[in-house]
Structure formats: structure tokens, C-alpha cells
Amino acid sequence: MEWIQGVFTSSPTIESFAIYLLITVPFLLMVLGFVTYAILAERKVMGYIQLRYGPNRTGGRFGLLQTVADVFKLLIKEDTRPKLADKGLFILAPVIAFVPSFMVLVVLPYTETLTFANLGIGLLYFIAISGISTIGIVTAGWASNNKYALMGGMRAVAQMISYEIPLLMSLVGLVLFAGTLNLTEIIEQQQYVPYILLQPIGFIIFFICALAELNRIPFDLPEAESEIIAGYHVEYSGFRFAFFMLAEYVYMFAMAGLITVLFLGGWQPIIGLGFIPGFVWFALKFSLVVFVFMWIRATLPRLRSDQLMEFAWKVLLPISLANIFLSAILKELFF
Incomplete structure (x- = not known):
């Protein structure tokens, strides 16, 4: 292949x-x-x-x-549009939110030979492209010409930007150990020890931030029905509404795949079980991550908005910075 x-x-x-x-x-x-x-x-x-x-x-x-x-x-279902909405942006917003969710899949290495685009900066590409969806969300809120939709869009942007910072910071230690941004090379370096063991703090921070980026419980405030009438997509119906929902689950596919690649060794087998094909190992690890996403949604309550923002800036960001210094020290002393 x-x-x-x-x-x-x-x-x-x-x-x-x-x-x-x-x-x-x-x-x-x-x-x-x-x-x-x-x-x-x-x-x-x-x-x-x-x-x-x-x-x-x-x-x-x-x-x-x-x-x-x-x-x-x-x-x-009938595709409705508010009379005073910005027609062009209203139509374009679901596309902007949806398309990047598929674009990031091309850099994920699924097996040793199945990689659609083996980029040297694959990790940077993934993070950069996934951030474009934020523009689609705020565009949807603005174009609807509905103050509640705009509130939902601004809340979503504030949340996603806040959690992108500790998410990126949590990966710095991993990149220090790996010495590359190429996702295939990162997997190859986990042949004996997965990075979840070398970067447990980075993994926890990344996983929490991934939940916030995916707008999943306990961080699903952009779509909190009880607070802002379903958020930024309140004026959308039919297939345009489906685009937003589809993007959310495609991103869950992508984020679970990225966690599998960065921290769980991708297709690398457990030592002694190398006879099992690599794509089976990737599928098993990927399925485990997806199940944990579902488990958390069924278990935890939703945070308040102020708790959500304070947690990003006052807890996750300082810990991620401390993890960078700790990783640099360990890299210098032992690797």
C-alpha cells in the first residue's frame, strides 16, 4: 500500500x-x-x-x-432562513464548520502504510486546520441576526480559544521528547514505551482540552439548551443543522485518532503481541478513547460558564506550563 x-x-x-x-x-x-x-x-x-x-x-x-x-x-426537513439574516454568511457558516473536520483526517497515520498525507508538520497542520471551525461557529451566530445565536457563537469562540492554548501547551513536552512534528515518526518512536507513560500530565491536559474543543459534556456550554436556546445554531434547520452535528462527530473521530497517535502508540502493538495486525491495534485503542468520551458524557454534569473559563486559565494553563519545564529537565537529564 x-x-x-x-x-x-x-x-x-x-x-x-x-x-x-x-x-x-x-x-x-x-x-x-x-x-x-x-x-x-x-x-x-x-x-x-x-x-x-x-x-x-x-x-x-x-x-x-x-x-x-x-x-x-x-x-x-424544510430548510428555513430568517428574513433578516445575512444570506451569504448564513449559507457559508455550516460549510466552514464542516469541511475542516474532514481535512484534518488526511494527516492521521492509520497503519504503517496507510497515510494519505505524511506531512513533516502533520501535528501543526492538524491543530491549525481544526481551528478554522471556530470561524464557522461565530459566523453562524452572527449571520443568524439573532442576539441569542450571537451570544452562543461568542461563548463558543471564547471557550474554544481559551482551551486551545493549554491544548497546544500540553503537546510541547511531547514534541520535545519526539523531536519532530511528523505523526508517523511520533508513532515509530513509541515502539517500546507509549508517550502516555512519559507524558501523563500532558495527556490529561490534552484529553480535557479535547473535550472542550469538541463541545462535549462537561464543556458543552455553546449548545446549552437551558441557557441560550441551543446556542449558535438555533436558527438552523434541516441539512444545514445536520452539518454542525456531523462536524462535531467527525471531529470526535479525528481527535480520538490524534490521541491514539500521540499518546497510545497508534498501530504499535503491546510487547509480545506483535502478531496482531497494526490496524487492529489502532482500531482497539481508537475505540477505547471514543468509549471514554461517551462514558464521561453519561457521567459528569455540565459546568457553569465561569467555572469553565476559570478552569482553563487558572488551572490547565499553569499546569501545562509547569509540564513544559518538567519535560525539558527530564529530556536534558535522561534522554
Whole structure:
């Protein structure tokens, strides 16, 4: 499968474009399938944890077609737009929020040979592109011409920018140990010891900030129905609303994949179990991270807005700075 890299780096031809479609279309369908059934899995997991039934009617006793029915309902709903909304920005905002969620997937190495774009600055690319979605969120709030939607958009921007800072800081120690921003090389350096053992503080900070970046409980204030009537997308309906929801779950796919790559060793097996294929190890670690995301949502209550902001600036940021100094000292003394 090493020829995959050549498709993305060689000069464009009709043949390379056809191969590109043969590779990317099934992958995109796989991601959409993940989103569809991740929503179902989350509802089932939350049901079991909270001692109630999840979906158990549509598609049999396990509700296998419940999410499919929900998506179909969104697609056929009327697409409404406020009369005084900024039409161009209103239409563009879901696209700005949605497209970057797929763009970041190209730099994740899924196996030793399956990497769509093995960039030397893959980690920097991931962080930079994922930040573009913030523009889509605030644009949605502004373009709706609704003061509550604007409040939700501004709250989302404040939260996401605040948590991006400790998120980036938590990765500095890891980059010091790795000496590279290339995600494939970072995985290769975890052949014997995953970075979660060398950077436990960085992992905890990154995981918490990832929850805030994904707007998931306990950090889902941009969409807190009880406070700002569903936040920045209150004026959206139909497939445009589905774009925001889809982006959230695609980002969960991407963030779980990034955590697997940076801290859990990606496709690297546990010592002594190397006979199991690398993609199986990646899938198992990835699934564990996704399950923990779901577990936290079903367990923890939502924070207040002031608690959320204070936690980012007064707790996570100082600890992430201290982790940088500690990592530098350990790097100098032992590595």
C-alpha cells in the first residue's frame, strides 16, 4: 500500500485522480458510517450507564436504523432562513464548520502504510486546520441576526480559544521528547514505551482540552439548551443543522485518532503481541478513547460558564506550563 503516497505527491493525471477517488470515497463513507453508528453507540452506552433503554425499536431490538432514520428526517426537513439574516454568511457558516473536520483526517497515520498525507508538520497542520471551525461557529451566530445565536457563537469562540492554548501547551513536552512534528515518526518512536507513560500530565491536559474543543459534556456550554436556546445554531434547520452535528462527530473521530497517535502508540502493538495486525491495534485503542468520551458524557454534569473559563486559565494553563519545564529537565537529564 506504499503506492498510496505516490498518488498524493505525483503530478496530477486522469489515472491518479481516478485512484484518488477510489481511495478517498470509501474512506469518507467509512467516516460517515462511523458518525452514524457512533451516535447510536453513544445513545446505547448512555442508556446502559444510566439504567435505561437506548434506541430499541427502529431497525430491530437494537435500534440499528434509529440514527439512519434521524439523519433522513433532518435531510428532508424544510430548510428555513430568517428574513433578516445575512444570506451569504448564513449559507457559508455550516460549510466552514464542516469541511475542516474532514481535512484534518488526511494527516492521521492509520497503519504503517496507510497515510494519505505524511506531512513533516502533520501535528501543526492538524491543530491549525481544526481551528478554522471556530470561524464557522461565530459566523453562524452572527449571520443568524439573532442576539441569542450571537451570544452562543461568542461563548463558543471564547471557550474554544481559551482551551486551545493549554491544548497546544500540553503537546510541547511531547514534541520535545519526539523531536519532530511528523505523526508517523511520533508513532515509530513509541515502539517500546507509549508517550502516555512519559507524558501523563500532558495527556490529561490534552484529553480535557479535547473535550472542550469538541463541545462535549462537561464543556458543552455553546449548545446549552437551558441557557441560550441551543446556542449558535438555533436558527438552523434541516441539512444545514445536520452539518454542525456531523462536524462535531467527525471531529470526535479525528481527535480520538490524534490521541491514539500521540499518546497510545497508534498501530504499535503491546510487547509480545506483535502478531496482531497494526490496524487492529489502532482500531482497539481508537475505540477505547471514543468509549471514554461517551462514558464521561453519561457521567459528569455540565459546568457553569465561569467555572469553565476559570478552569482553563487558572488551572490547565499553569499546569501545562509547569509540564513544559518538567519535560525539558527530564529530556536534558535522561534522554
